[in-house]
Amino acid sequence: MKYRNIVILTGAGISAESGLGTFRGSGGLWEDHRVEDVATPEAFQRDPGLVHRFYNARRRNLGKVKPNAAHIALARLQTGHPGSVILITQNVDDLHERAGSGTLLHMHGELLRARCRACADVFDWPEDMDDGTPCPSCAAMPALRPHIVWFGEMPFHMEEIDAALLETDLFISIGTSGSVYPAAGYVAQIHALGRAHSVELNLEPSEGQSLFAERRYGPATEVVPDYVEEILGGAA
Ligand code: OAD
Numbered sequence: 750m751k752y753r754n755i756v757i758l759t760g761a762g763i764s765a766e767s768g769l770g771t772f773r774g775s776g777g778l779w780e781d782h783r784v785e786d787v788a789t790p791e792a793f794q795r796d797p798g799l800v801h802r803f804y805n806a807r808r809r810n811l812g813k814v815k816p817n818a819a820h821i822a823l824a825r826l827q828t829g830h831p832g833s834v835i836l837i838t839q840n841v842d843d844l845h846e847r848a849g850s851g852t853l854l855h856m857h858g859e860l861l862r863a864r865c866r867a868c869a870d871v872f873d874w875p876e877d878m879d880d881g882t883p884c885p886s887c888a889a890m891p892a893l894r895p896h897i898v899w900f901g902e903m904p905f906h907m908e909e910i911d912a913a914l915l916e917t918d919l920f921i922s923i924g925t926s927g928s929v930y931p932a933a934g935y936v937a938q939i940h941a942l943g944r945a946h947s948v949e950l951n952l953e954p955s956e957g958q959s960l961f962a963e964r965r966y967g968p969a970t971e972v973v974p975d976y977v978e979e980i981l982g983g984a985a
Pocket of ligand 1: 765788954
């Protein structure tokens with residue numbers, strides 16, 4: 750086994766071929782909305798109805814998409830690799846879970862969960878929500894919000910992620926533009942520690958590309974399964 754502790758960071762690019770839009774690249778708009786209008790605490794305070802409708806649409810859309818060969822290859826790596834494989838995703842979709850991934854940290858939250866702003870409980874939430882939905886725990890209303898990390902909020906699992914980055918000997922970044930921190934800074938942390946090999950798998954060079962020791966460019970459904978086979982076969 751060449752690598753004992755593998756850490757993988759994924760972004761919107763891994764879900765692109767499943768039919769989910771990425772964030773950057775289409776004039777800075779996300780599903781026809783400016784990020785400031787739908788993905789900030791201020792936007793939610795200003796117009797909760799718009800923000801709920803936006804995330805309700807994203808949540809419903811999950812029913813129309815399926816994991817692709819890249820999600821499936823990473824799940825295969827998690828079961829087939831004799832060491833540890835920690836998967837960190839910036840994505841709020843559930844395609845890694847549906848592909849069968851086990852250890853999975855959703856650092857930007859999950860579309861299929863809701864959080865109560867009054868009691869802070871978190872719930873599985875496969876349906877629509879709005880300001881008229883009472884909290885199942887404390888019955889407060891309006892209180893529910895998507896369990897999503899908005900701009901200006903602290904991502905989840907930061908301590909676990911930092912610990913994983915300290916231990917890893919192979920860091921793989923997949924389908925992320927490298928423009929949103931703290932995830933965009935992980936390759937610099939790995940580089941500074943000098944203990945792990947780092948690989949970027951993406952459609953095109955990301956903003957942090959020069960810090961990766963190895964880079965492979967192409968669609969995730971091609972480059973990810975190829976690289977996973979190399980690791981499992983002992984060639985990478
Ligand atoms: P971006 O939309 O910024 O970047 C997606 C990356 O995927 C780009 O570098 C594309 O080149 C690449 N890409 C596109 N199609 C691909 C394919 N078929 N195969 C491989 N790569 C492909 O998405 P993220 O980097 O994930 O945060 O964005 C980071 C965060 O910004 C998101 O989690 C979200 C957003 O604002 C929050 O919502 C908090």
